[in-house]
Amino acid sequence: MVNLTIDGKQVTVKKTATIYEAAKEVGVDIPVLCYAKKLLPYGACRVCLVEVQQMKGRLIPACTTPVTEGMVVTTMSDEIRKVRKTVLEFLLVNHVIECPVCDKGGECDLQDLTYEYEVVTNRFEGEKFDLETDIVNPLIERNMNRCVLCGKCVRVCDEIVGYGSYSFINRGFETKIATAYDRDLNCEFCGQCVSMCPVGAILPRPFKYKARPWQLNEVDTVCGYCGNGCTVTLGVLDDKVETVRFNDKTGVNDGNLCIRGRFGYSYIHSDERLTKPLLRKNGQLVEVEWQEAIDAVVTGFKAAGEKLGILAGGRLTNEEYTLLKQLASATGTKSLDHSGGVCYTGVTEGVKGALGVAASTGTFPQVEECETILAIRSDFYETHPVFGMVVNQAVKRHNAELFVVSDKKGKLTKQPHASTLLTKPGLEVHILNAMAATLLEENLAVTEGVDDLDAYKASLADATPEKASELTGVPVETIRQAARSLAKADKAAILLAYGLPYSAQSLELGKAAANLAILADVAGKQGSGLYLCGEKANSQGAIDLGVMPAAGGSGAQEMLNGEMAALYIVGEDPLTSYPDRAKVENGLKKSPFVVVQDLFLTPTAQEADVVLPAASFAEKEGTFTNAERRLQRLRHGVPSPGEAKSDFTIFSQILSTLGAIVSYTGPAAVFAEIAQSGPYAGIALSDIGPQGVVWGGETLAVTKKSLQPVIGATPVEGEYLLVTGSCLYHSGTLSTKAYGPQSVVDAPYVELNAADAEKLKVVEGDTIKVSANGTELALKAKVGKVVPSGVVFAPNHFAQGGVNRLYKGETAVAVQLRK
Amino acid sequence: MSNTVEETPEQEVDLAAANKVIDKYIDMHGALMPVLQEIQEEYGYIPEPTVHLVAERLNVYSSQIFGVLTFYAQFHLEPRGKYIIRVCMGTACHVKGAGRLGDTIKERLGVGHAETTEDLKFTAEYVACIGACGMAPVIMVNDATYGSLSVQKLDEVINKYIAMD
Numbered sequence: 016m017v018n019l020t021i022d023g024k025q026v027t028v029k030k031t032a033t034i035y036e037a038a039k040e041v042g043v044d045i046p047v048l049c050y051a052k053k054l055l056p057y058g059a060c061r062v063c064l065v066e067v068q069q070m071k072g073r074l075i076p077a078c079t080t081p082v083t084e085g086m087v088v089t090t091m092s093d094e095i096r097k098v099r100k101t102v103l104e105f106l107l108v109n110h111v112i113e114c115p116v117c118d119k120g121g122e123c124d125l126q127d128l129t130y131e132y133e134v135v136t137n138r139f140e141g142e143k144f145d146l147e148t149d150i151v152n153p154l155i156e157r158n159m160n161r162c163v164l165c166g167k168c169v170r171v172c173d174e175i176v177g178y179g180s181y182s183f184i185n186r187g188f189e190t191k192i193a194t195a196y197d198r199d200l201n202c203e204f205c206g207q208c209v210s211m212c213p214v215g216a217i218l219p220r221p222f223k224y225k226a227r228p229w230q231l232n233e234v235d236t237v238c239g240y241c242g243n244g245c246t247v248t249l250g251v252l253d254d255k256v257e258t259v260r261f262n263d264k265t266g267v268n269d270g271n272l273c274i275r276g277r278f279g280y281s282y283i284h285s286d287e288r289l290t291k292p293l294l295r296k297n298g299q300l301v302e303v304e305w306q307e308a309i310d311a312v313v314t315g316f317k318a319a320g321e322k323l324g325i326l327a328g329g330r331l332t333n334e335e336y337t338l339l340k341q342l343a344s345a346t347g348t349k350s351l352d353h354s355g356g357v358c359y360t361g362v363t364e365g366v367k368g369a370l371g372v373a374a375s376t377g378t379f380p381q382v383e384e385c386e387t388i389l390a391i392r393s394d395f396y397e398t399h400p401v402f403g404m405v406v407n408q409a410v411k412r413h414n415a416e417l418f419v420v421s422d423k424k425g426k427l428t429k430q431p432h433a434s435t436l437l438t439k440p441g442l443e444v445h446i447l448n449a450m451a452a453t454l455l456e457e458n459l460a461v462t463e464g465v466d467d468l469d470a471y472k473a474s475l476a477d478a479t480p481e482k483a484s485e486l487t488g489v490p491v492e493t494i495r496q497a498a499r500s501l502a503k504a505d506k507a508a509i510l511l512a513y514g515l516p517y518s519a520q521s522l523e524l525g526k527a528a529a530n531l532a533i534l535a536d537v538a539g540k541q542g543s544g545l546y547l548c549g550e551k552a553n554s555q556g557a558i559d560l561g562v563m564p565a566a567g568g569s570g571a572q573e574m575l576n577g578e579m580a581a582l583y584i585v586g587e588d589p590l591t592s593y594p595d596r597a598k599v600e601n602g603l604k605k606s607p608f609v610v611v612q613d614l615f616l617t618p619t620a621q622e623a624d625v626v627l628p629a630a631s632f633a634e635k636e637g638t639f640t641n642a643e644r645r646l647q648r649l650r651h652g653v654p655s656p657g658e659a660k661s662d663f664t665i666f667s668q669i670l671s672t673l674g675a676i677v678s679y680t681g682p683a684a685v686f687a688e689i690a691q692s693g694p695y696a697g698i699a700l701s702d703i704g705p706q707g708v709v710w711g712g713e714t715l716a717v718t719k720k721s722l723q724p725v726i727g728a729t730p731v732e733g734e735y736l737l738v739t740g741s742c743l744y745h746s747g748t749l750s751t752k753a754y755g756p757q758s759v760v761d762a763p764y765v766e767l768n769a770a771d772a773e774k775l776k777v778v779e780g781d782t783i784k785v786s787a788n789g790t791e792l793a794l795k796a797k798v799g800k801v802v803p804s805g806v807v808f809a810p811n812h813f814a815q816g817g818v819n820r821l822y823k824g825e826t827a828v829a830v831q832l833r834k
Numbered sequence: 835m836s837n838t839v840e841e842t843p844e845q846e847v848d849l850a851a852a853n854k855v856i857d858k859y860i861d862m863h864g865a866l867m868p869v870l871q872e873i874q875e876e877y878g879y880i881p882e883p884t885v886h887l888v889a890e891r892l893n894v895y896s897s898q899i900f901g902v903l904t905f906y907a908q909f910h911l912e913p914r915g916k917y918i919i920r921v922c923m924g925t926a927c928h929v930k931g932a933g934r935l936g937d938t939i940k941e942r943l944g945v946g947h948a949e950t951t952e953d954l955k956f957t958a959e960y961v962a963c964i965g966a967c968g969m970a971p972v973i974m975v976n977d978a979t980y981g982s983l984s985v986q987k988l989d990e991v992i993n994k995y996i997a998m999d
């Protein structure tokens with residue numbers, strides 16, 4: 016610790032603190048433009064100049080200068096004021112003043128400082144910038160005439176996003192921020208640069224002329240898309256979400272978001288939202304009053320009794336899951352499952368069998384400090400982009416070694432120091448087993464207190480790195496290095512993302528990842544962790560609360576076998592998102608009574624007998640549990656359209672019509688009950704503050720360490736292997752109703768390697784026919800280097816894509832391709 | 835001045851030479867400058883596909899490389915002519931009619947400052963003083979200097995180079 020004086024106040028701060036940070040601690044504000052808490056110090060703008068007694072004769076930038084013992088700092092004097100004013104005058108020479116029409120007006124650092132320092136006239140004169148505005152992409156406007164060259168956009172896109180869109184180009188007056196070859200922006204559209212820009216040079220286009228910042232009511236809530244659980248702060252005006260605001264004070268994401276969280280909000284106010292219950296009469300879905308719809312539902316459920324199957328999407332709140340469980344028991348059915356059950360049951364069973372827990376054992380921020388990170392499937396960045404950014408920072412700032420076991424070369428594989436263990440689809444388990452074998456063979460494994468070691472060792476007899484290498488094509492030495500790196504790291508992380516498109520091999524992967532976590536001493540150890548990352552915003556909540564079939568009941572898969580008398584599908588569109596569309600079609604057709612509760616008339620809803628209009632995440636209260644076990648609160652931002660109601664309200668109504676006693680006053684009362692036992696025991700709703708509450712603590716203790724033999728799959732043979740999954744711009748099927756994601760990727764596609772494209776004489780944008788077993792799809796081609804030759808990838812988000820006519824839940828589908 | 839270089843992603847460039855240069859430096863830290871310089875020696879300029887290749891192999895962003903390329907005047911983003919005609923626009927030459935020399939080159943070859951003829955034979959460049967004020971107005975063609983030029987004399991110089999390969 017270091018002691019110093021700032022404006023006469025004594026401060027004691029960390030050795031690594033800068034003058035700016037020290038001042039902040041005692042409540043002294045120093046103006047900054049190029050400084051940002053989450054970026055490395057830079058020192059370009061010079062508005063933070065201060066006086067330091069020990070460094071007389073010149074002014075010192077507070078944002079880059081580290082504190083030293085006994086330093087005496089003055090943050091304001093006539094001299095400082097004069098110099099800061101001069102800095103501002105310089106900035107204003109070329110800056111085009113457009114405050115009346117600039118969306119940053121009212122929260123622009125340059126505007127605020129100009130006002131504060133009363134820069135009314137300018138002693139300097141010069142040419143104004145006259146550069147063209149980049150408005151080619153639909154989401155981000157770049158007006159470089161307003162740029163103050165603080166470099167924050169350049170740095171955030173490099174240091175955190177790891178994309179590297181921008182650079183300073185040219186020299187002198189011509190210096191500006193540009194992309195390579197000064198083209199229009201075309202990137203991940205995460206909007207991090209938008210949120211960092213201190214002026215109106217980078218702005219969100221969908222928000223143009225929508226509201227002045229001070230008119231907005233800010234509502235902190237949790238992103239409704241993926242299991243990352245980012246805080247999104249809704250900017251609400253007149254009951255409408257007009258934008259998502261930058262907020263780095265709340266939540267786990269440090270103000271970082273992905274395109275879905277930042278730009279994916281418009282579906283909340285979509286014209287296509289369901290606003291009234293629908294009931295099938297004479298073959299047609301017609302609008303009815305709520306009471307009629309609920310009566311029909313209850314009559315149907317009663318008739319079905321224990322032959323009712325309930326499928327719950329991954330975006331219900333914990334409170335809603337609890338009510339839904341009560342609803343299931345009130346109807347007498349044992350067949351209730353989380354719609355992700357197709358996949359998560361395997362992963363969680365696998366991990367639970369080994370460690371006794373079915374959740375991530377660490378928290379996301381810990382991963383930044385990890386020395387070794389093993390990501391199973393590179394899709395990780397696509398499914399959980401903001402967690403992916405933590406991995407970027409571990410690699411870029413702390414030189415972490417990153418190993419990616421994957422069938423594609425996605426974003427993470429391009430990080431510095433990343434080693435890609437590129438395998439054929441479905442062979443990941445072989446590599447994980449071979450890594451485990453390496454640990455044992457080279458005596459690197461931690462085996463103390465580990466059960467079933469001998470049986471496990473015996474099962475690995477055939478799982479040598481050499482054999483795995485032969486099968487997968489990954490060099491023996493790379494497999495060994497990955498294992499050694501994991502073992503030698505003091506802090507290490509193993510990441511495994513899962514979700515509907517990844518149902519194959521989920522049990523095996525869960526087991527293999529957990530075995531490795533045991534042997535490399537990753538699970539349950541401070542700072543290290545095995546991370547199981549569910550696809551949807553509250554997948555973990557569904558697991559924690561045991562949303563799964565009771566003994567003797569049907570799970571998500573069996574429910575769709577066509578043997579249920581009634582189906583209740585809440586917040587899921589299995590016709591689009593589930594493997595094997597034909598099977599789902601058959602299941603829906605054969606079930607005499609189908610109720611769908613959703614925001615939109617999805618393909619599944621179109622097949623239903625009753626459709627109940629539900630509320631979005633922005634319209635309700637409750638809690639979500641993210642993929643690192645963090646409980647966070649949703650807050651009511653806007654009213655639901657028309658007569659749509661929250662799932663909570665709908666469940667309550669069905670329950671009371673069923674004759675069950677529901678005496679909850681609201682979600683808070685349900686939470687109090689949830690917190691009486693189980694994983695959330697002892698947590699009070701009021702404990703869930705800005706950073707949420709991580710149940711089980713930062714490091715979740717494992718209750719056992721038991722190795723489970725697991726055998727890798729035999730490779731799928733075929734000239735081209737189709738794999739499905741998530742693409743960065745979308746999450747589930749919901750984002751296909753949102754303007755932001757849709758404006759970048761609006762249709763299904765199939766991605767193939769440039770070499771294969773050449774062989775097939777296909778270029779980007781051509782339609783190609785993808786077929787297997789007599790089914791043929793026509794998809795737009797995307798050509799690149801992400802998938803290796805012989806593998807093709809098609810995302811599963813799009814209803815019109817029909818990928819699940821080919822994909823039936825296997826690791827890969829052998830397909831034919833033709834132009 | 836516009837920085838926008840027209841998008842030519844389909845540019846056919848043999849990357850073998852660039853790959854060789856990168857091979858040489860791949861394990862060296864901070865090798866970007868020498869790599870770019872040698873690529874320019876090989877190709878006469880920095881073709882866009884080599885930028886993306888360097889980005890991929892040295893693990894830097896294309897945008898960063900573009901930043902470097904536009905910061906240093908030594909790098910050329912477009913192919914350059916076999917003969918580089920530097921027209922001195924220093925004060926002395928200016929007074930003695932360098933502007934007319936520039937116009938003549940434009941008339942005869944169709945290229946202004948920093949432009950290259952389509953057959954890649956000539957590139958014109960207007961430069962600040964080249965230190966031969968005594969013989970203003972002056973041009974240089976590659977390493978040869980031609981001073982005290984009139985429009986007619988310049989014509990002859992141009993004719994001479996047109997006649998050459």
Ligand code: SF4
Binds near residue numbers: 180
């Ligand atoms: S939107 Fe994201 S990826 Fe695109 S330039 Fe900005 S920070 Fe980079």
Ligand code: SF4
Binds near residue numbers: 163
């Ligand atoms: S565009 Fe904004 S963030 Fe980027 S350098 Fe300019 S002022 Fe800074």
Ligand code: SF4
Binds near residue numbers: 241244245275276277
């Ligand atoms: S989709 Fe996931 S990563 Fe993106 S902002 Fe929402 S929670 Fe964060």
Ligand code: FES
Binds near residue numbers: 048058059060076077
């Ligand atoms: S904030 Fe310190 S130099 Fe910009």
